[in-house]
Amino acid sequence: MTESFWTIPDTTNLRTPVTILKEQAEAVTQATNGVLNGEIRAYSRNSLERADFKSGTQLAITVPFLKDYSVILLNYDHNITMYPGVIKDNFGNNSFIINNELEFVNSLKDIFSSEKTKMILANLLSQANAAA
Amino acid sequence: MTVLMFWNIAKRDLSKEIGEACREHRVEVLILAECALSTKQVLVGLNGDGGGRYEEVSSPVPSRVRFFTNLPSSCLLSLEDSGKISIRSLQPPLGKEIIIAAAHLSSKLHADPYDQHHGASMMREMIVRAERKAGHRHTIVIGDLNMNPFEAGMVGANGFHAMCDKNVASKGSRVVQGREYDFFYNPMWSRLGDDSGGPPGTYYFNNGGSLLNHFWETFDQILLRPELLPFYKSDGLKVLDRIADKPLLKNGVIDRSYSDHLPLVIQLDTERELS
Numbered sequence: 017m018t019e020s021f022w023t024i025p026d027t028t029n030l031r032t033p034v035t036i037l038k039e040q041a042e043a044v045t046q047a048t049n050g051v052l053n054g055e056i057r058a059y060s061r062n063s064l065e066r067a068d069f070k071s072g073t074q075l076a077i078t079v080p081f082l083k084d085y086s087v088i089l090l091n092y093d094h095n096i097t098m099y100p101g102v103i104k105d106n107f108g109n110n111s112f113i114i115n116n117e118l119e120f121v122n123s124l125k126d127i128f129s130s131e132k133t134k135m136i137l138a139n140l141l142s143q144a145n146a147a148a
Numbered sequence: 149m150t151v152l153m154f155w156n157i158a159k160r161d162l163s164k165e166i167g168e169a170c171r172e173h174r175v176e177v178l179i180l181a182e183c184a185l186s187t188k189q190v191l192v193g194l195n196g197d198g199g200g201r202y203e204e205v206s207s208p209v210p211s212r213v214r215f216f217t218n219l220p221s222s223c224l225l226s227l228e229d230s231g232k233i234s235i236r237s238l239q240p241p242l243g244k245e246i247i248i249a250a251a252h253l254s255s256k257l258h259a260d261p262y263d264q265h266h267g268a269s270m271m272r273e274m275i276v277r278a279e280r281k282a283g284h285r286h287t288i289v290i291g292d293l294n295m296n297p298f299e300a301g302m303v304g305a306n307g308f309h310a311m312c313d314k315n316v317a318s319k320g321s322r323v324v325q326g327r328e329y330d331f332f333y334n335p336m337w338s339r340l341g342d343d344s345g346g347p348p349g350t351y352y353f354n355n356g357g358s359l360l361n362h363f364w365e366t367f368d369q370i371l372l373r374p375e376l377l378p379f380y381k382s383d384g385l386k387v388l389d390r391i392a393d394k395p396l397l398k399n400g401v402i403d404r405s406y407s408d409h410l411p412l413v414i415q416l417d418t419e420r421e422l423s
Contacts, residue, residue, distance in 0.1 A: 059273060079208075084281065087209050088230035091270070106231040107210055136209045143208050 032098050033120050034058075037075050040124060044077065044137075051144045052137065053078045055086070069093035069101055077137075081144040087136065090127055092120075107132045149174070150240060150418045154368060155411035156181040156252065156292045162406060163193025169391045170194055170202070170218075173413045177224070177238060178202070178216040181252035181292050182407075190216060207234050212252040213291060224248075227278045233271050235278045243418040246376070247282055249275050251291035261300065268293070268301035268308050276330070288416070289332065289371035292409065296366050297336045305329035310371045312337035318374045332371040335385050340366055346387045350410045352402045370414050384415035 034056065041054025055076045072093045078086045092114070094101030103120070104111045105127045114120045127133055153175040155166065159182050170178055183190070187204045194202035194216060205215045205224040211234045217224055225237040233251045253259075253267050271289075279285045289308065293301075301307040305324045310332040311317045317333035341364075342348045349364030368387075372380055388411045389397050396406050 059270070082208070083225065085208065085226050086228040086277075088228070088274070093266075109231065132210065139208050 031117060033092050033094060033101065033114075033117075034073050034098075036117075036120065036124070037073055037092070040128070041075060048137075048141065051079070051081065051148075052140055053080065070095050077140065079140050079144050081147040082140075087140070089133065089136070090124075103127075105130075107136060150177070150238070150243065150246070150416045151175045151413065152177045152179065152248070152288070152290060152416075153411055153413045154179045154181070154250070154290045154292075154370070156368060156407060156409040157185075158182050158404075158407040158409065159184040160407055161185060161189065163189050165193075165391050165394065165406060166190065167193035167196050167200075168394075169388065169411060169413070171200075172392060173386075175413065176217060176219055176240070177248065179248075179250045179290060180214045180216070181212060183214050190214075194218075205236075213250040215250070227281065228274050230270075230274065232267070233274060235274055237278075237282060240418070245282065245284065245286065246416070246418060247275070247278050247284075247287040249278070249287060249289045249291075251289070251293060253292070253294045255294050259294075264295055264299070265301035265304060265307055268295070268304070269306045272306070272308060285330070285373045285375045286418070287373040288376060288414070289369070290412070290414070292368050294367050295369075296362070297334050297340065297369065302334065302369075308332050308334075308371055310334035310369075314374075314377055318377065320374060331374060333374060333377060334369065334371050335380075335382070336366050336369045336371075338382065339385070339387055347389045347397060347402075347410060350387055350412065351408060353408075354401075368409055368412050370412055376416060376418075379417045380414075381417075384417075386413045387411075388413060 037056050041056050044052055044054040055078050057074045059072045072091055074088050074091045076086050076088045078084050088106055091104045092101055100115045102111055103114050103123050108130055112123050151174050157180055194200050202216050202218045203221055205217055205221045207226055207229050209229050211229055212232050213234050215224055219240055223239050227235045227237055232253055236248045237245055238248050239245045295301050302310050309329050314333055317331040321328050321330045349366045350368035351365045354363055355361045396403055396410055
């Protein structure tokens with residue numbers, strides 16, 4: 017049998033930012049019984065742009081009762097190592113450099129619990145309910 | 149005739165001037181940036197003597213651009229928002245639907261050229277998504293993009309890809325490194341400088357201490373998809389340097405007692421049947 021020189025890392029407990037964003041997208045969908053749908057969208061940055069972070073993921077909320085009206089809450093720009101990256105809160109007009117999972121999770125908690133985000137969710141829910 | 153006006157009013161109370169401009173140019177859709185006025189204040193200017201029937205069609209979420217219209221409010225459907233960008237579908241009683249992608253993008257004070265390019269790229273993706281959802285590309289981009297028409301974010305294929313030539317834009321798209329990018333036509337190229345038939349730009353800033361000083365910038369722009377070109381005439385786009393009898397320029401530069409930006413007005417003959 018061939019001897020393997022590889023050391024395969026244990027990724028059982030590794031949660032990437034994309035995984036965490038997907039979980040949160042599902043969480044908002046479940047918490048609102050599908051009135052609001054969390055959605056994850058990937059994008060890439062072209063070679064003309066700065067090379068620090070070549071990929072990105074955004075979290076959007078879509079509202080089926082409003083003809084799939086969509087709001088992009090935040091963007092996370094990163095590279096293949098996922099950290100560091102930059103999280104942009106589109107409605108708080110803030111950007112934060114993220115160095116690890118803990119900082120990422122804390123930033124998400126701050127954004128999701130902010131008054132602006134709560135107001136956005138309230139507006140979307142009330143308009144969706146009115147249109148239902 | 150569909151008439152749109154955009155103005156970054158720099159947080160000034162220009163409700164009277166806004167109303168005069170909208171009446172003078174028969175504006176149907178008004179888009180304002182840096183508007184700190186209440187809805188009521190704007191509507192007093194717009195509807196003045198009670199003869200107008202403008203109303204604000206608010207975005208479901210906070211937005212840096214605000215929409216007002218004298219068409220039924222149901223004509224302006226929200227498609228997507230991201231704070232700086234608001235994409236609407238305009239479905240006028242006469243004529244077919246157009247997509248209005250309005251924006252007040254990041255200032256050069258807060259974003260370097262790479263970030264501005266990225267902002268253009270993100271807005272382009274929003275527009276493409278809206279066009280796919282709507283099933284057409286009758287799209288107009290309007291707003292304070294905080295870039296000049298010649299900057300990479302405006303011209304780059306992964307930015308707005310906005311060309312100065314209708315013939316080039318009418319080719320529809322081009323393939324770069326295996327990926328297809330759709331064109332916009334940018335009529336603002338023809339509004340650069342003092343031989344443009346209007347003011348030399350839309351924003352004046354004398355950055356006296358810098359080696360690179362444009363003095364006049366054209367940050368406020370209107371872009372058109374080639375599919376809208378049959379409904380656009382060159383004289384249908386104006387950078388206003390006067391509202392009624394009030395000049396918006398003083399001593400050859402923008403009179404900042406109004407705004408530090410000039411308004412844009414565009415007419416599209418979309419009441420003709422769109423193909």
